[in-house]
Amino acid sequence: MAKERPPKGLKGWAQGRSLWILQFCTGCGAVELPPVMTSRYDMERFGITPMATPRQADLLLITGYLTVKTLKRVIRSYEQMGEPKYVIGFGSCTVNGGMYWDSYNTIKRLDLYLPVDLYIAGCMPRPEAIIEAFNRLIEGIKQGKFNGWIRYKENLRWYKRNQAMIMDIRKWSIDKKLAEEVWREVQEERRKIFEQATVPHVYEYAERISEVG
């Protein structure tokens, strides 16, 4: 079987000019979308429009931080989307955790769990930045540059392993057999991390404050 390639040329142009967004708004970046949608910035002039179901959508916007609980639903939605599909990560939370860098339940790097095609910097990005990202995405799709879903399929085991580290993927994956296998593989590592977190560790606040100064 020939290696799968993203559409380009005429097909890519057509694909890039009719991107439908999956409305899965997480975090605070969703607030930036209404101005992008409405008359001021009007994303529909690029053929981009919101869509309610994952099976009809091409574009998944991760608009901010993701807790583990939300990530499960995001992965389920992403796997349901038809190909070709693209992912845009909004803001610093998807890049390195942003202001949630030391939180126990938000992910720090989105591209460990989902193939991200484009990141938009900022906390949160302005609508101009979002429009710029859309333009680049459309241009890139036309040239066949973005191949997130192909990377996801080719490295599925790697993605599943990363996902299994933070969640019980047996309940949240379409491929049950692989999920079971990967889940067993990471058990030892998970157990060790959870065990180390239970080490009695008393913060002496007065001392810590004097350390910081």
Place this chain on the structure above:
Amino acid sequence: MMELEKEQAVVNLVKEAFEDAEADVQRARRVRIKIAPNRVFPLVAFLKANGFNHFVTITAVDWIKDGEIELIYHLWSYTRKVHVMVKTRIPRDGGKMPTLKPLFNQAETYERDVHEFFGVYFEGNEKLDRDFILEDWDGPPPMRKDFDTRRFAAEFYGQEDIESDLLKLKIQPYKGKLMQ
């Protein structure tokens, strides 16, 4: 003090009925009551009968040096315009509290929340062991003070030294049937 009249009335009311309760006025519209864990249920029932019919929430504080967890039940009275905090301390390890579900239905949800984040066991709450906010959590309760959040976040989400971690993980191509 004229302006703390309604708060003092609540304190007197509680002190009359419960001799073992320590009650005082913290500031305007706010009263604290300290009481033993087994007396919380009758006290809250008494407060409910005396106009405190808004059960706001349950919060907890981990007093790690004392080996105790302090539970705080917040109640508000629309008629008296007073916020009451009922405080009680239970042992950190193996401490149990009777559920307040018979008095206020919403207590069930708040107790599940405290159970997940502080590991407090509420006797009689049937939904306690179901997943609530932290699904598939195998570790210790994350809001306890001996939970090392920074270390956990760094290890669990591969935050620090991420480049070298990525090099260590071998990317294996998927050989099975691809998802359609």
